[in-house]
Amino acid sequence: MTTHIFKPDMPAPKTSVGALGWMRAHLFSSWLNTLLTLFAVYLIFLVVPPLLHWAILDANWVGTTRADCTKEGACWVFIQQRFGQFMYGYYPPVLRWRVDLTVWLAVIGVAPLFIKRFPRKAIYGLCFLVIYPILAYTLLHGGMLGLDVVPTSQWGGLMLTLVIATVGIAGALPLGILLALGRRSKMPAIRVVCVTFIEFWRGVPLITVLFMSSVMLPLFLPEGMSFDKLLRALIGVIMFQSAYVAEVVRGGLQAIPKGQYEAAAAMGLGYWRSMGLVILPQALKLVIPGIVNTFIALFKDTSLVIIIGLFDLLNSVKQAAADPAWLGMATEGYVFAALVFWIFCFGMSRYSMHLERKLDTGHKR
Amino acid sequence: MQNQIGAPKQRLSLGDPRVRAWLFQIITIVAVVSLGWYLFNNTQTNLQHRGITSGFGFLERSAGFGIAQHLISYTESDSYARVFVIGLLNTLLVTFIGVILATILGFIVGVARLSSNWIISKLATVYVEVFRNIPPLLQILFWYFAVFLTMPGPRNSHNFGDTFFVSNRGLNMPAALVADGFWPFLASIVVAIVAIVLLNRWATKRFEETGVPFHKFWASLALFILIPALCCLMFGVPVHWEAPKLQGFNFIGGWVLIPELLALTLALTVYTAAFIAEIVRSGIKSVSHGQTEAAHSLGLRNGPTLRKVIIPQALRVIIPPLTSQYLNLAKNSSLAAGIGYPEMVSLFAGTVLNQTGQAIEVIAITMSVYLAISISISLLMNWYNKRIALIER
Numbered sequence: 001m002t003t004h005i006f007k008p009d010m011p012a013p014k015t016s017v018g019a020l021g022w023m024r025a026h027l028f029s030s031w032l033n034t035l036l037t038l039f040a041v042y043l044i045f046l047v048v049p050p051l052l053h054w055a056i057l058d059a060n061w062v063g064t065t066r067a068d069c070t071k072e073g074a075c076w077v078f079i080q081q082r083f084g085q086f087m088y089g090y091y092p093p094v095l096r097w098r099v100d101l102t103v104w105l106a107v108i109g110v111a112p113l114f115i116k117r118f119p120r121k122a123i124y125g126l127c128f129l130v131i132y133p134i135l136a137y138t139l140l141h142g143g144m145l146g147l148d149v150v151p152t153s154q155w156g157g158l159m160l161t162l163v164i165a166t167v168g169i170a171g172a173l174p175l176g177i178l179l180a181l182g183r184r185s186k187m188p189a190i191r192v193v194c195v196t197f198i199e200f201w202r203g204v205p206l207i208t209v210l211f212m213s214s215v216m217l218p219l220f221l222p223e224g225m226s227f228d229k230l231l232r233a234l235i236g237v238i239m240f241q242s243a244y245v246a247e248v249v250r251g252g253l254q255a256i257p258k259g260q261y262e263a264a265a266a267m268g269l270g271y272w273r274s275m276g277l278v279i280l281p282q283a284l285k286l287v288i289p290g291i292v293n294t295f296i297a298l299f300k301d302t303s304l305v306i307i308i309g310l311f312d313l314l315n316s317v318k319q320a321a322a323d324p325a326w327l328g329m330a331t332e333g334y335v336f337a338a339l340v341f342w343i344f345c346f347g348m349s350r351y352s353m354h355l356e357r358k359l360d361t362g363h364k365r
Numbered sequence: 366m367q368n369q370i371g372a373p374k375q376r377l378s379l380g381d382p383r384v385r386a387w388l389f390q391i392i393t394i395v396a397v398v399s400l401g402w403y404l405f406n407n408t409q410t411n412l413q414h415r416g417i418t419s420g421f422g423f424l425e426r427s428a429g430f431g432i433a434q435h436l437i438s439y440t441e442s443d444s445y446a447r448v449f450v451i452g453l454l455n456t457l458l459v460t461f462i463g464v465i466l467a468t469i470l471g472f473i474v475g476v477a478r479l480s481s482n483w484i485i486s487k488l489a490t491v492y493v494e495v496f497r498n499i500p501p502l503l504q505i506l507f508w509y510f511a512v513f514l515t516m517p518g519p520r521n522s523h524n525f526g527d528t529f530f531v532s533n534r535g536l537n538m539p540a541a542l543v544a545d546g547f548w549p550f551l552a553s554i555v556v557a558i559v560a561i562v563l564l565n566r567w568a569t570k571r572f573e574e575t576g577v578p579f580h581k582f583w584a585s586l587a588l589f590i591l592i593p594a595l596c597c598l599m600f601g602v603p604v605h606w607e608a609p610k611l612q613g614f615n616f617i618g619g620w621v622l623i624p625e626l627l628a629l630t631l632a633l634t635v636y637t638a639a640f641i642a643e644i645v646r647s648g649i650k651s652v653s654h655g656q657t658e659a660a661h662s663l664g665l666r667n668g669p670t671l672r673k674v675i676i677p678q679a680l681r682v683i684i685p686p687l688t689s690q691y692l693n694l695a696k697n698s699s700l701a702a703g704i705g706y707p708e709m710v711s712l713f714a715g716t717v718l719n720q721t722g723q724a725i726e727v728i729a730i731t732m733s734v735y736l737a738i739s740i741s742i743s744l745l746m747n748w749y750n751k752r753i754a755l756i757e758r
Binding site: 026027029033036037040041043044186187188189190193199200202204205206207208211212215216218219220221222223296301303304306307314318321330331334335337338341342345346349 | 407410480488498500699702718731
């Protein structure tokens with residue numbers, strides 16, 4: 001009996017495997033692609049080496065004044081010297097530990113929520129949501145427990161940016177959910193009120209909202225009652241943001257199949273209980289990535305408070321760059337601010353993509 | 366005994382959902398109205414105490430300040446109403462330029478992200494991730510303070526072929542001056558467009574009846590070039606170009622784009638293009654590969670496949686978010702307040718508000734302009750969505 005013995009496979013042609021093959025497939029597959037590759041390489045050559053030289057190789061890293069920046073590249077000394085102002089604004093330097101402590105408390109407080117096996121996450125989360133804002137306000141503003149008062153006019157820098165963004169989203173979330181429910185309500189009066197509210201705030205730019213909250217809000221209030229500037233800005237931001245959150249949440253509500261509403265009604269649940277126990281838990285889970293994206297937009301928008309004269313990160317940089325002792329440092333300042341904003345926004349957008357994958361438990365039809 | 370046979374007559378009680386619905390709605394309306402009344406009253410008292418007279422009479426008064434860029438003629442003695450129109454026109458100008466440039470750049474980057482060329486797609490990814498994660502205001506300030514204001518003065522300006530000059534005064538470029546052939550030229554363009562429409566109608570009709578294709582695109586292009594060119598030969602050139610010339614410390618002649626406008630347009634274009642690129646990418650990816658295969662199996666080649674199968678389906682996904690990006694661009698143009706480009710917000714809600722103190726009227730006018738823009742765009746959107754919505758079996 002003869003048995004067929006297969007010859008061993010021939011190796012693939014050298015030009016189609018390994019680094020060479022990869023390059024052929026991805027860089028030089030046609031004459032157009034080759035041209036594009038060359039163009040891209042030229043573009044990179046044009047941008048990257050000068051940037052590298054400016055930002056790192058020829059940059060000035062040590063020193064205390066502008067005169068220490070003798071090399072041609074960036075003068076990072078400026079950032080080092082003004083770092084405190086960029087982070088805390090005019091918050092008194094001796095009291096800055098309070099800001100640090102607030103941030104650490106937030107990090108430590110939130111950490112358990114990311115541990116999978118942590119028991120009673122929901123209750124813990126609720127307690128955190130109630131206790132932390134009080135604690136944070138006490139620490140930042142003072143006036144209680146023997147802490148010195150730091151008026152909000154001295155708040156600034158990245159700290160103010162974070163305060164506006166977090167308070168903005170924390171306030172906008174409950175309001176936004178109510179508005180979304182109202183927009184889907186069967187009662188015409190409530191629907192009209194909610195739709196008008198949402199469309200109004202979505203139709204105007206945030207900058208006019210901030211203008212409005214800074215010049216018109218004092219006129220709306222009874223005589224003698226006045227808010228501080230930060231609070232006025234926060235009210236404007238919350239109103240504005242709640243409209244966007246409402247639209248995101250509405251998207252989630254619409255994605256829940258009608259059967260869920262009917263099933264909840266069949267169980268004898270009233271409106272609030274069917275929403276709270278059946279619909280919202282599913283809908284909110286669907287829209288978490290959307291809400292994170294809204295938060296990213298809000299985080300970028302906080303930079304607009306520059307217009308009404310609050311000293312957030314961007315305004316601190318702008319102020320510092322206008323300082324006669326550091327003339328010509330605008331580029332370094334703005335690049336630094338851009339980097340800080342970029343790290344936050346990019347990090348959050350990656351997190352939102354991760355959540356989207358993790359929470360995707362088959363609602364897609 | 367008829368009452369007992371029919372449905373039992375319901376009495377008004379809180380147990381009835383309809384009664385509750387009425388009650389809730391009445392409470393809501395009463396709450397909203399009384400809140401409005403409360404605010405209105407407070408405002409009235411506050412205005413009286415501050416001695417501000419409300420009303421739109423201030424629009425008639427003379428403004429008395431100069432404006433760096435105005436598309437229509439303006440002098441310091443003109444009224445606030447004219448200032449408003451100038452601000453509105455400047456907003457529309459930025460929005461218009463920004464929309465066109467951002468669309469072009471966004472489509473290029475979006476297609477580049479899908480390219481099979483590794484280096485090109487990575488470059489496009491880096492572009493998108495960098496620019497959409499930096500606040501637009503920061504980008505505007507960067508272009509303005511770190512780029513345009515640090516440019517050399519007019520004497521050492523960057524010279525592009527003696528026609529375009531970039532300096533810290535902005536971009537100086539040749540001006541188009543109306544010449545003899547201008548109106549005939551305009552008329553010839555209208556004629557060309559009408560001819561193209563008629564030709565296309567005829568070609569479509571013939572194609573549907575006989576199946577004979579016609580090179581619509583090339584024929585239209587030829588018409589569009591030939592008719593105006595013929596007109597130029599007959600009536601002379603439509604415009605004269607006047608190049609800017611350096612005299613003393615500044616340029617004279619030509620048109621100038623002020624650095625505020627350049628910084629604002631550049632920043633908004635770059636920022637919005639990053640978002641448009643993502644929209645374009647997801648739109649093209651949403652058309653399944655089966656569509657391409659089906660078109661190929663019907664005998665369509667690559668070009669017609671793209672034009673007649675892929676793009677129409679991708680546009681259905683692309684257009685709605687694209688318009689909302691345009692809307693965002695229009696709203697973001699208000700960030701000009703950060704660098705003092707004279708548009709709606711910085712000119713009207715800024716300077717005019719400070720001069721007149723008419724906070725309520727000024728803010729109300731500004732907001733209603735943006736509301737009008739966004740409502741008209743969303744109405745247009747709804748109409749378009751209805752028109753292109755998939756009609757399912």
